[in-house]
Amino acid sequence: MFWAIDYLCLAGVIVSAIAAIRIRNLNGAVMALSAMGTILSLLFIVLGAPDDAHSEVVVGAIALPTLYLIAIGKVRAHVTDDSDDLGEVGEGR
Amino acid sequence: MTTIYGAICLAEIVVMVPLLIRLALGPTVSDRIVALNTISTQAALAVLFFAAFAQRPIYLDPALWLCSFSYLGTIVWARFLERGLL
């Protein structure tokens, strides 16, 4: 039981990390990074380190993506003019 | 009883699989945020049940953090969408 939970969490961390690299849209990549932080904190709990899980939740899953979002928003709003493109158009369904 | 807890924790992690697919596919960023919210809910439930599985109540606190602050990214993104500039 324990090993199954362990390996599933590890697989989730790897999949979301790959997604964070492969997604071309910056805001979408930030979301994948946040998912990686969430699942990584779950992995820390499973491996028996609740203190690391605390800091990983606060930093990796919440503060870091929020700061990235704010930074990307500031940069786009000041540099480019066509700020309508927030990745909300999407291609195909 | 701990076997049941472990099975529930495992099932909650398995539920994340379609959500990860939606997170990787999602045509718009808002779709990814919806998937991310549900992932953090499932992670909080998995933490609760892993704490019961390992019989360590000290593992319960990260679940509180997860479900009380994981919506901050959503709020920031919604504000960003609505007003453009943060």
Place this chain on the structure above:
Amino acid sequence: MLRRWLALWCLAFAVWIVLSWTRTAEQLIVGAVAAAIVATACAPLGPVAAPWVLLAPRRLLATLRATLWALGQIVRANLSLSRRIWAPSRPLRPGMVIVPSAMETDGEWAAVGLVTSLIVDNQLVDVDRQHHEMLFHTVWVDTLDPDENRAQINGPVEDRIAAIRRP
């Protein structure tokens, strides 16, 4: 003012008890002092719903009946939505509908939004407070008539909330 302070103190002390969850005298005294500080700091900010107004018997009965009704609606809506999800043809007729509303205060608007979001057939999207209208996204649109849509979406919720507010 004293009533508002007492209500805030009760709420803050309840939160302390649930979060600390140890029943020693030191914990309770520290919690009482902390709740008093929080109540003093937050009392000038605005009116507070006192927790003991729920103890009036008719209001308690109305709350109980509204909760039971909402639980039944949640189960029904969830079953119908999972039927829509698992059916291979995806039977969806989604749409945005505008419905009139009879709510007045902020708390009533918030309660209607919360309960209608928990009943998963419809999702509150926007609120127009000047014209007393709400914009809902529903997964199955039957009619385009605002009054019939109100009877389906937010009418029952609003009736029950009004019954709690004015028993």
Place this chain on the structure above:
Amino acid sequence: MKSAVVIVLAVVGVGFSFSGAVGILRMPDLYTRIQCSSKTITMGAIPVLVALVVAEGPVSSYGSRTLVVAVLLLSVNPLASHALARAAYKRGVPMWPGSVVDQGAERRQQSED
């Protein structure tokens, strides 16, 4: 007896969670996906939390943490989904082409004419 109740509640909760996740994967546009995400809270998380309370007893540290988690999930998730839906609708995130009616856009066009 107790474990039977726990297993039934857990199966109900995990099943509805899974169907909500599949709904997020299968639904055609953002707004229907948001509704599926609140489905994983109301019928997915709450029965599982009730199962934990039934198994461990309400007067334990599990019981209090479960109460806090349930209240947080039930109050914050509708708030976040409403904020997201409102922002996306104002920004003009497209609805599914098969949707029937968009009375908000009709109202806006009338006021522009």
